[in-house]
Structure formats: C-alpha cells, structure tokens
Amino acid sequence: MSQTHERPDRGSTPGIPRWMKVFGIVALILVLLLVVLMLIGGGEHGPGRHIPSGVPGGGGYTLPIEHRIQQS
Amino acid sequence: MTITMTYSLRKFALTVHLTSSVGWIGAVVAYPALDITAVTSQDVQLVRAAYLAMELTALYVIVPLAFAALLTGLVMSVSTKWGLFRHYWVVITLVLTIFSTVVLLLETQTISYLAELAASGVDPRELPGTLPHSGGGLLMLLVITVLNVYKPRGMTQYGWRKQQQHRKESSAVDAGLT
Numbered sequence: 001m002s003q004t005h006e007r008p009d010r011g012s013t014p015g016i017p018r019w020m021k022v023f024g025i026v027a028l029i030l031v032l033l034l035v036v037l038m039l040i041g042g043g044e045h046g047p048g049r050h051i052p053s054g055v056p057g058g059g060g061y062t063l064p065i066e067h068r069i070q071q072s
Numbered sequence: 073m074t075i076t077m078t079y080s081l082r083k084f085a086l087t088v089h090l091t092s093s094v095g096w097i098g099a100v101v102a103y104p105a106l107d108i109t110a111v112t113s114q115d116v117q118l119v120r121a122a123y124l125a126m127e128l129t130a131l132y133v134i135v136p137l138a139f140a141a142l143l144t145g146l147v148m149s150v151s152t153k154w155g156l157f158r159h160y161w162v163v164i165t166l167v168l169t170i171f172s173t174v175v176l177l178l179e180t181q182t183i184s185y186l187a188e189l190a191a192s193g194v195d196p197r198e199l200p201g202t203l204p205h206s207g208g209g210l211l212m213l214l215v216i217t218v219l220n221v222y223k224p225r226g227m228t229q230y231g232w233r234k235q236q237q238h239r240k241e242s243s244a245v246d247a248g249l250t
Contacts, residue, residue, distance in 0.1 A: 017226030020160050 077151045085147050092140035093220075097213045099133045103206050110190075111201035119197050123190035126202070130176075130183045138173045145169060158231025161219045172212045179205045 077085070106129065110122035145165070149156045157163055183202060190196040227235065 014227050014229075014232050017160060017224065019224045020164075020226055023164065 075147075075151045082148075082151060085144055085151070089141065089144035089148050092137050092144060093217075096134065096137040096141050097210075097217065099129060099137060100206060100210050100213055103129055103134065104203060104210075107201045107203050107206055110196070110199070111203070114197060116196060119199075120190045123187045123196055123199065127180075127183050127187035130180050135176060135180060138169075138176055142169050142173055155231065155234070157228055158234060159223075160226040160228060161222075161224050163228065165216050165219050168212050168216050172209055172216075175205065176209065 103126065106122045106126045110119050110126065113119050113122070146156070148154075149162055149166070154162050156166065179202060182205075186199050186202070189199055
C-alpha cells in the first residue's frame with residue numbers, strides 16, 4: 001500500500017464525533033437564547049439596567065473610570 | 073508541539089493544575105452565597121459587607137485561581153500526549169477556559185463598581201447582583217470538569233495527522249532495526 005501524505009495507511013480522516021455535534025447544537029441554542037434575552041431586555045448588558053435612577057450609573061451601566069470622571 | 077518534562081516536574085504541574093482548578097470551582101460555588109445575600113437581605117450592613125466580600129473574593133481568589141488553572145492547563149497539555157489541538161475535548165476545554173477567564177475579568181469591573189457604590193452613601197439594597205454571570209461561570213466550569221474527567225473520544229484533523237506521522241516514524245525505526 002502506498003503511503004502518501006494525503007492518504008496515509010489507516011483509512012480516512014476522522015469525522016466529527018457525535019458528542020461534539022450534540023455539544024455544538026446545545027451551545028448554539030444557549031447562545032441564541034442569550035441573544036434573545038438580551039434583545040428582550042432592550043439590548044443592555046450589565047447591572048446598569050437594574051440600578052435605580054437615583055444611583056450613579058443608574059439607567060445605563062457606567063464603567064468605573066467613567067464614574068470617577070463624573071464624580072471629579 | 074510537545075515539551076518534554078521530567079516526571080517530578082510533571083507531577084508538580086499536575087498538582088498545581090488540579091489544586092487551582094478545584095479551587096476555582098470551589099470559589100465560584102461559594103461566591104453565589106454572597107451574591108444571593110447581597111440581593112435578598114434587608115440588613116444594610118450585611119448587604120454592604122456582602123458586596124465588599126464579593127469584590128475581594130473575585131479579585132484575590134477567583135481571578136488568580138483562574139489564571140493558575142489556565143496556565144498550568146496549557147503546560148499540562150503541551151507536556152503530555154494529549155497536546156493542545158489534538159483532541160476535541162482539550163480544544164473545547166481550552167476555549168471554554170479562555171472564555172470564562174475573559175468574562176470573569178470583565179465582570180470584576182462590574183463587581184468592583186458595585187462594591188464601590190455599596191461602600192459609598194448609596195443604599196446597597198437597591199444594587200443588583202451578579203448571579204447570571206456567576207451561575208453561567210459555574211456551568212462552564214462544570215462542563216470543563218466533566219470533559220476533563222470523561223475525556224470523550226474524538227481526534228481533530230491535526231491530531232490525526234500527527235498520529236499518522238508518529239506511526240510512520242515508528243514504522244521506519246522498526247524497519248531500520250530489523
């Protein structure tokens with residue numbers, strides 16, 4: 001049997017295992033679910049959407065550095 | 073790429089890897105206790121303390137353990153037969169670990185901000201928790217643990233080529249000896 005780089009001596013190249021396919025499908029569903037939840041939540045991500053308006057950063061998450069600038 | 077390590081050095085790296093990985097999971101399991109206390113308790117002092125403890129736990133326990141687990145995991149991969157890109161379970165573990173570490177680093181900014189607010193004059197009972205992220209992080213770590221324990225079969229194209237190459241080299245050596 002000839003032994004070339006493209007066609008080695010031990011059958012064809014391995015396919016993607018079944019558990020990987022299941023894992024990929026579950027991961028895809030979870031990602032889509034997260035995207036939908038974020039869209040329903042108004043596209044905001046982070047605690048800012050829960051912080052009341054009386055609190056610095058409320059109504060939209062403010063990074064700590066921005067918060068310090070606002071305070072100064 | 074495979075790095076050759078002495079037996080004792082490999083055992084030491086494995087010990088550090090297991091300790092940091094298990095410690096990471098343990099810390100992430102303990103963290104929601106603080107998180108839940110922060111969002112459910114009506115005791116202002118307790119809620120304030122919970123936010124401050126969340127920051128300390130995240131910055132000085134979870135982040136260092138995450139980096140230690142990631143780095144020692146990389147060392148273990150390249151110094152053993154498993155490699156880094158040869159088996160699907162190792163690749164998935166690597167991707168999930170990097171993703172978890174990146175999200176953790178981003179989340180520490182939020183946690184620090186919440187702790188900063190809790191320490192200021194703001195009523196800490198009005199602040200949100202970080203349960204979705206800590207829950208998601210715990211789920212990721214459990215998936216990684218299951219993959220590392222069961223090591224499901226499945227070789228990548230790269231791993232398969234490397235295996236074939238190794239077999240050819242072994243056959244050539246055997247033929248040369250006979």
